[in-house]
Amino acid sequence: MLATGLYRASHLSAGLTFVARHTPGSAAAWAVLATAVTLSLLLYGTAHARGRLDRRWVWADVLVTGCALPWLALRAIGAPAVDQSGWLLLLGGSASSAAAVGLGLRGAAACVLLLLATSLALHLLVAGSRSAELLGHFNAVLSSAAMAWVFWWYLRRQGSLLDAAREQAVAAEARRVRQAERMAHHAALHDTVLATLTTIAAGGVDANAAPVRERCAREAAYLRRLIQRDETPHPADGPAAGTAATGAALEAAVRSAECLGLAVSAQYHRLPAVPRDVADALAAAVGEALNNVRRHAGTGRAFLTAVGRGRGVAVTVVDRGAGFDPSTAARSCGTGLPRSVHARMARIGGAAVVESAPGEGTRVELRWPA
Structure with a gap:
């Protein structure tokens, strides 16, 4: 023209x-x-x-x-x-x-x-x-x-x-990221599931002991999430590096809560690529929400769902515990909700919504972008 x-x-x-x-x-x-x-x-x-x-x-x-x-x-x-x-x-x-x-x-x-x-x-x-x-x-x-x-x-x-040439570069980067993620999963499996199975097979621990059963349950949940996780990116998402980073960050928060005794049922679906600071902030906010379940909800189980919304992400943490009055959230949960959830999401252009009532459990929804 x-x-x-x-x-x-x-x-x-x-x-x-x-x-x-x-x-x-x-x-x-x-x-x-x-x-x-x-x-x-x-x-x-x-x-x-x-x-x-x-x-x-x-x-x-x-x-x-x-x-x-x-x-x-x-x-x-x-x-x-x-x-x-x-x-x-x-x-x-x-x-x-x-x-x-x-x-x-x-x-x-x-x-x-x-x-x-x-x-x-x-x-x-x-x-x-x-x-x-x-x-x-x-x-x-x-x-x-x-x-x-x-x-x-x-x-x-x-x-x-x-x-x-661009498609070839994108495909090569996707292959590199998938290989890096596989290596990370292999290392995690070596340090957790394989170590547990090796110890039990060697007869070094009582397989029926409560701590061993709890560890096996956590590692079984980890394996289940690896199988269920849908990390297929959308055509417009580009390389899977951001997708892997999002899933890995959320998984780290879940495993950290499980190490403290909280059982977490997690589902991941079509997570899109997001910036690294967004993935880190989401994981930190999820960690605080799970910590609140462990400390205040009076239940040992939480449910986490992370789904892609176009180029954004929605993460929901739900428990069926004691619940609380959101108007008194500062007294119920200290500074966790205002500072570690709401403020953190606001800094990355996201939003947090907390729904709860005494005796009805709690639902925390994290959205990025808002």
Whole structure:
């Protein structure tokens, strides 16, 4: 659009100079120039608004500017207006270049034939129009269309190559992140589940002892979450690095609470990529919500759900414990809710909603963005 628009602007500038110098008193000449300028503004203004050349306006430009205006100028102004070396037929070159970009090969070929036929007909009618000038004009129309099409093809090809390179880089980064996450899970399994099973198999502990059963239950919950976690990113999410970071941060908060004796049933679903500070703030707020369950709810179990909302995240922590009156949250939960949950979410552009009532349990919802 830029190249063909500048090409048209150069022809209109030549037309303005010609009319101002040679036919300044001709209303018809100014009307022809104004028509060409108006149609050019409509063609390229629409293209700028839509991001592409509109086929209808391209055809209108070819038929009116390239074909009709020369005939009108011949009738209203006379033969000098459509001389093969004059400004009016120059518009045929810029019209053919716009057709090559906006209509494709077949449409451009049809437009070029129309422009050449118009020029040939005018050449046969206008006395004194030399064959050399006609051939030069033919060359201008054909070369303008050819160069514009080659330019368009080259830019499209380069864009496709860049897109392919970007997709390869994204795929390589996703593979690297998945490998890093697998290694992290392997290390976690080695330090937890494998260590527990090895100890039990060696007979070093009583498998029926309550602490051993509790540890096995926590590690079974950890394995269950690994199986259930849906970390498939949305097509617009890009690399899975942010997704992995979100899930890993929330998982760390859950495991920290479980180490203190709180059983957490967690579900993760389609977590999108989020900035690192957002993932850290969400995990910290979740940790505080789980700590409040452990300290104040009078129950040993909490339920956590983390889901993607487009490019955002919603995390819900629920317990079926004693509950409290939210209006007295400061007395019930100290400074945890105002400072460690509400304020932390507000700093990252998120929000926290706490719903509770005495005897009805508590629900804490964390949303990012708010």
